[in-house]
Amino acid sequence: MSAVVFARHAMTPAERLRDAAWVAFVGLVLGIPMVGLTTVDAGGRLGVETRFGLLAAVVAAVFGGRLLLRWAIDQARNRKLERERASTATAADRASGALKLVNFLGWVALGTAITLPILFSDNRYVVDTATTVLIYVMLGWGLNVVVGLAGLLDLGYVAFYAVGAYSYALLSTQFGWSFWEALPVSGALAASFGILLGYPILRLRGDYLAIVTLGFGEIIRIILVNWTEFSGGPNGISSIPRPSFFGLDFTRSPAEGEQSFAGFFGLEFSPMHRLIFLYYLILVLALLTHAFVSRLRKLPVGRAWEALREDEIACQAMGMNTTHIKLSAFAIGAMLGGFGGVFFAARQGFISPESFVFTESAIILAIVVLGGMGSQMGVVLAATLLVLIPEFGRGLAEYRMLLFGLAMVLIMVWRPGGLLAHREPTLRLKPLQQSAPAKEAAR
Amino acid sequence: MNTPATTTLLSVRQLTMRFGGLTAIDDLSLEVPAGKITGIIGPNGAGKTTLFNCLTGFYKPTTGSLRLNHPRHGEIRLETLPSHRVARDAQVVRTFQNIRLFPKMTVLENLIVAQHNVLQRASKFSIAGLFNLPGYRRAEAESIARAATWLRRLGLEQLADHAAGELPYGIQRRIEIARALCVDPLLLCLDEPAAGLNPRESAELNDLLLYLSGELGLSILLIEHDMSVVMRVSDHIGVISYGRKIAEGTPEQVKNDPQVIKAYLGEDDDEDDSEQRTHAVAGGANP
Ligand SMILES: Nc1ncnc2c1ncn2[C@@H]1O[C@H](COP(=O)(O)OP(=O)(O)O)[C@@H](O)[C@H]1O
Ligand SMILES: [Mg+2]
Numbered sequence: 098m099s100a101v102v103f104a105r106h107a108m109t110p111a112e113r114l115r116d117a118a119w120v121a122f123v124g125l126v127l128g129i130p131m132v133g134l135t136t137v138d139a140g141g142r143l144g145v146e147t148r149f150g151l152l153a154a155v156v157a158a159v160f161g162g163r164l165l166l167r168w169a170i171d172q173a174r175n176r177k178l179e180r181e182r183a184s185t186a187t188a189a190d191r192a193s194g195a196l197k198l199v200n201f202l203g204w205v206a207l208g209t210a211i212t213l214p215i216l217f218s219d220n221r222y223v224v225d226t227a228t229t230v231l232i233y234v235m236l237g238w239g240l241n242v243v244v245g246l247a248g249l250l251d252l253g254y255v256a257f258y259a260v261g262a263y264s265y266a267l268l269s270t271q272f273g274w275s276f277w278e279a280l281p282v283s284g285a286l287a288a289s290f291g292i293l294l295g296y297p298i299l300r301l302r303g304d305y306l307a308i309v310t311l312g313f314g315e316i317i318r319i320i321l322v323n324w325t326e327f328s329g330g331p332n333g334i335s336s337i338p339r340p341s342f343f344g345l346d347f348t349r350s351p352a353e354g355e356q357s358f359a360g361f362f363g364l365e366f367s368p369m370h371r372l373i374f375l376y377y378l379i380l381v382l383a384l385l386t387h388a389f390v391s392r393l394r395k396l397p398v399g400r401a402w403e404a405l406r407e408d409e410i411a412c413q414a415m416g417m418n419t420t421h422i423k424l425s426a427f428a429i430g431a432m433l434g435g436f437g438g439v440f441f442a443a444r445q446g447f448i449s450p451e452s453f454v455f456t457e458s459a460i461i462l463a464i465v466v467l468g469g470m471g472s473q474m475g476v477v478l479a480a481t482l483l484v485l486i487p488e489f490g491r492g493l494a495e496y497r498m499l500l501f502g503l504a505m506v507l508i509m510v511w512r513p514g515g516l517l518a519h520r521e522p523t524l525r526l527k528p529l530q531q532s533a534p535a536k537e538a539a540r
Numbered sequence: 541m542n543t544p545a546t547t548t549l550l551s552v553r554q555l556t557m558r559f560g561g562l563t564a565i566d567d568l569s570l571e572v573p574a575g576k577i578t579g580i581i582g583p584n585g586a587g588k589t590t591l592f593n594c595l596t597g598f599y600k601p602t603t604g605s606l607r608l609n610h611p612r613h614g615e616i617r618l619e620t621l622p623s624h625r626v627a628r629d630a631q632v633v634r635t636f637q638n639i640r641l642f643p644k645m646t647v648l649e650n651l652i653v654a655q656h657n658v659l660q661r662a663s664k665f666s667i668a669g670l671f672n673l674p675g676y677r678r679a680e681a682e683s684i685a686r687a688a689t690w691l692r693r694l695g696l697e698q699l700a701d702h703a704a705g706e707l708p709y710g711i712q713r714r715i716e717i718a719r720a721l722c723v724d725p726l727l728l729c730l731d732e733p734a735a736g737l738n739p740r741e742s743a744e745l746n747d748l749l750l751y752l753s754g755e756l757g758l759s760i761l762l763i764e765h766d767m768s769v770v771m772r773v774s775d776h777i778g779v780i781s782y783g784r785k786i787a788e789g790t791p792e793q794v795k796n797d798p799q800v801i802k803a804y805l806g807e808d809d810d811e812d813d814s815e816q817r818t819h820a821v822a823g824g825a826n827p
Contacts, residue, residue, distance in 0.1 A: 389670075396669040397659040400645075404653045407642035414596065414640070415654045415723055416628030522646045524680075526688060526700035 108167060117163040124159035128152050195519035199474045202517075206477050210380055214373045224372045228444065230484045231379040232437055237464040237476035238386050239433030244462065245471035246399065247426035248406025250307040253314025254461050256294070257287045257431040259321065259453035261438025266334040266448055267327075276340035280439050287435020288428040290317075295427035299420055302409075314458055321450040333449025339371065340378060340443050347371035375444050382440060386433055387473060393429070395523045402426050403471070403523075467508055469515025478516045482508075548609060549574035549727055549759050550595075550618075550632075555604035557590055557783075564590040566783035568604070572727070577753045577760045579774030579791075581767075583803060587783040588763045589637055592729050595761075596634045597623035608632065610726065628657050633725035635716045637732045637763075643705020647696060647715055650704050651687035654722035659683055690718045694748065710741045717748070727759045728752070734766040742769055749773045771795065779803065 108116065133152040137144050210231070217223040236258060243251045264283035268274040274282075298309050321328045328334070339347065345358040347370050358370055393399045401422045404412050412419050442448050464483055468475025486504050490497035508516065550572040557565040564587045572578045580588050593599040595606055595618060606618035608630050616630045626632050642650050652659070662679030663669035669676045691697045694714050699707060704715055713733055720728055730749075734742050750773055752758045764770040770777065771791045779787040779794055781803040787794055794800055 392670055393666065396666050397656050397663050398666050398669075400649060400653050401656055401660075403645060403649075404642045404656075407644060408640050410598070411636070411640040411642065412653075413598075413623040414627055414634055414636070415656060415719070416624050416626075416633075417653075417656050418624050418628075520644060520703075522649060522701060524648065524652065524684065525646075526648050526684070526691070526697070 108171060113164060113167050116167060117160050120163040121156050121160035125152070125156045128155050196521055199472075199517060199519065199521070202474055202478070206474075207384075214376050218373065219369060221369065221372060224369070224376050226484065226488055228372070228376045228379055230481050231376070231383050232441060232444075233461065233464060233480040233484055234477050235379065235383040235386050235440075236434060236437045236461045237468065237480050238383070238390055238473060239430050239437065240461050241465050241468075241471060241473065241476055242390060242393075242402065242433070243426050243430035244465050246394065246406065247402040247423065249423065249426060250303065251310045251427075251430070252307045252455075252458055252462065253294070253310035253312070253317075254430070254434055255453045255455070255458040256314040256317040257290060257434035258438040258441065258457065259317055259450075260287045260290050260431075261435030262442040262448050262452070263321065263328060263334070263438075264435070265439040265442045266337045269338045270334060270336065276338070276439070276443050280436065283439045284432045284435045287438070288432040290435075291427040291429075291431025292424050294431075295424045299423055311455070311458075314453075314455060318450050318453050321453070329449075331450060333447060333451075334442075335447040337442050337446050337448065339446060340375070342374055347374065375440075379440050379444075382436060386436070390433075391473060398422070398425055400523055463505065467505065467515055469512075469518040471520060472515065472517040475515050475517035547574040548572065550609070550761075551607050552591075552595075553605045553607065555591070555594060555606065556602045557587070557594055557599060558602045564783050565594065565601075568780070568783065568785050570778050570785060570788075572759065572761055573776065574609075574759050575753065575757045576775040577749060577762055577773050579770040579777040580761065580763045580780060581765070581770055581777060581794075582780035586780045588780055589731055590783075591780070592634055592731055592761075592763065594619065595626075595729060596632060597621050597626040608727070627723055631724060631726035632729065633720045633723045633727070634729040635713075635720050635731055635733060637735065639709075639712050639716050641704040641712055641715060641719070644703055646701050647691070647704050647707070647718075648684070648687055648700040650715060650719050651690065651722045652683055654719045655683045655686065687718075687722055690721050693751075694718050695744075710737050713737060713741075713745075721752075725758065727761060729761045729763075731763045732765055733762070734764055734769045737766075739768075742766060745769060746773055 129152065132155050133148055135146055135148055137146045210227075213227055214224050236254070239257075240251065240254045243249050243254070261283045264286045265274075265276070265279045268279040268282065269276070294310065294313050298306055301309060322331050324330070341347070342358050345356055345361050347358050347368075357366070358364075358374075364370070394403075401412070401417055402425075404415075404417070405419060405422050405426075409419055412422070441452070445452075460483060464476055464479040467483070468477070468479035482504065483501075486501050487497055490500045493500060512518065548571050552568060552570040552572075555565055555568045556563065566587075568587075568591070580591065582588055590599065594601045597618065601619050604619070608616040608618055610616050610630060613629070618626055618630055618632065621630060627634075642653060645653065659679055662676050664676070688697070688700070691700055694717070696711070696714060696718060699711065704712065707715070713736070717730065717733060720730075734745055737745060746769055749760060749762070749769075753760055753773075753775075762770060762774065774791055777789065777791055777794045778785055779797070779800050786799045786803055787797040789797070
């Protein structure tokens with residue numbers, strides 16, 4: 098047994114040949130019916146023809162491919178081992194390296210996000226896609242509180258997104274509320290729904306929690322489909338007012354006595370103005386979300402969420418009320434999802450239950466998991482990837498989702514902990530070495 | 541805080557805990573004096589951990605009562621409280637036989653989480669915390685200072701910023717004790733703290749326990765298999781077997797109690813074996 102285990106680390110050439118021969122044999126066995134034999138139409142009757150030449154080629158390819166694969170794996174392993182041996186870096190060095198990388202990525206992402214609409218000011222497609230990325234980033238950060246920090250697997254997050262979107266849609270179309278008036282109220286409503294969902298499932302964990310939250314998401318969607326008088330049913334709600342820029346609308350011909358954005362600034366009307374405004378709006382909302390969540394993480398609540406994820410029983414033994422901690426995670430996560438929903442409704446101008454299906458929950462969850470549970474920067478990377486991959490795959494038509502799945506599998510094989518699995522402590526007794534003089538000076 | 545030697549901190553009265561047909565604790569009564577170390581010993585499966593679980597609110601006893609004589613709040617019936625209130629309000633704090641740290645968090649964070657209630661109050665529903673107001677900043681600095689004090693006392697200072705779950709077993713045991721101390725316990729309940737420690741670490745644990753009870757006047761309830769620890773540090777020992785208390789007294793008395801020797805041997809053991817085991821129990825105090 099141990100011989101096999103050893104052999105897996107670095108095979109001798111003979112072992113590699115034997116391994117490849119074995120795999121080629123399996124290929125041959127499978128290949129005979131699949132490749133070696135084929136049916137032909139022989140004058141109205143079905144005949145069997147052999148294709149041994151092709152079969153031989155396939156088996157040879159399998160043999161060569163396997164040989165190459167094993168060799169590549171061994172090379173990669175050796176290099177990794179060497180690197181590990183050679184690295185005299187302490188854990189602190191590595192931690193500060195990871196921190197630097199994350200910070201660097203953060204500044205690059207922020208710079209890109211701010212300049213993007215300036216560079217692509219007449220490219221509707223780019224600005225639209227970037228807005229979608231930011232919505233997912235914001236939702237990812239919201240769900241990150243529940244799943245990444247508190248460790249509560251929530252498969253129905255889209256429900257809070259829907260609550261936010263419908264709250265704004267109804268408040269604005271029925272009562273004439275503006276975007277900025279409706280935003281906090283919708284967030285509060287979503288948070289209440291978070292608590293509402295949280296209560297019955299306080300005792301559930303893991304799979305059971307996932308199933309119930311999944312059900313909750315579906316219940317909200319089904320209510321929206323069926324309660325026609327309230328939500329417009331499957332037809333949804335249309336002509337939702339768009340947010341204005343401090344009272345200035347983005348219209349070609351403003352209503353009597355009002356001014357439009359273009360008119361006020363003396364610009365020529367362009368439909369891009371509104372798109373760019375919406376883009377910056379979600380950027381600001383997302384950045385506020387980021388600042389809020391990052392700060393919460395360093396506060397007692399945030400540490401309590403992480404402690405809850407690590408060990409609920411130990412939390413109780415430390416005198417922590419886990420009920421409050423769970424509910425606060427659900428409420429904050431739901432509120433952020435609700436804000437995302439308000440923006441979504443305002444951007445689309447039209448919403449229907451179809452926008453809030455389980456797939457959305459799954460994508461947001463995938464963003465959190467791929468990003469590296471609890472990692473804020475990871476969410477940005479994962480959201481960008483998960484929105485862009487299907488976009489780039491448009492040319493591939495029906496293979497698009499296949500590409501999407503493949504990318505997810507590859508990421509999880511390559512980085513099982515997520516793209517950025519590094520966890521930065523919320524506080525340190527001793528500041529990191531590199532930054533020590535700076536911190537000392539700042540005191 | 542000097543309490544007279546006679547004060548009873550906790551009295552367990554006729555405690556019974558049944559799981560279906562199994563009686564894990566059977567009509568157990570026990571007094572835990574304040575400011576002393578009380579050892580609880582007994583063979584595997586005797587019900588020691590179950591006693592801790594009843595005491596700290598993780599199990600609801602079938603019958604019986606657990607009365608804590610709290611210096612500020614008066615008598616507290618522990619069996620009526622949920623586990624987090626036992627730790628927070630009654631200040632009875634425990635460790636676990638199978639260590640339960642927050643593995644991905646650093647050692648320092650583990651100790652800060654233990655001060656959650658104090659910090660949460662200072663953060664005023666996170667509002668004061670979000671804006672980093674002076675009141676919250678002060679509370680946070682105090683909590684770090686308190687954690688640092690315990691880390692220094694337990695020789696963990698160098699490891700403060702390491703993930704707790706990546707450290708060796710013996711160190712994790714120490715972290716768990718440091719974390720429990722950060723909750724500000726009145727009664728510290730340790731479930732086999734010496735399990736898995738090497739002799740040197742065991743000796744250090746002895747010193748620590750004597751320091752906590754001798755210098756700080758902390759009351760400690762100690763479940764332990766390692767006789768070298770329990771016999772040396774305990775002021776008083778209770779012996780449990782099959783959920784019943786079979787003996788009680790000073791280490792010396794307990795060591796020589798025929799009932800105890802029998803319980804540790806099993807009744808069917810033959811002469812030779814029992815002689816050997818007697819030595820094991822009696823000689824346990826000498827390393
Ligand atoms: N939650 C439980 N459900 C059923 N039986 C339990 C439970 N907890 C403990 N027991 C049983 O109670 C008895 C005492 O266990 P325990 O208190 O862990 O013993 P120990 O003295 O070794 O710590 C054992 O027989 C154990 O199987
Ligand atoms: Mg036990």
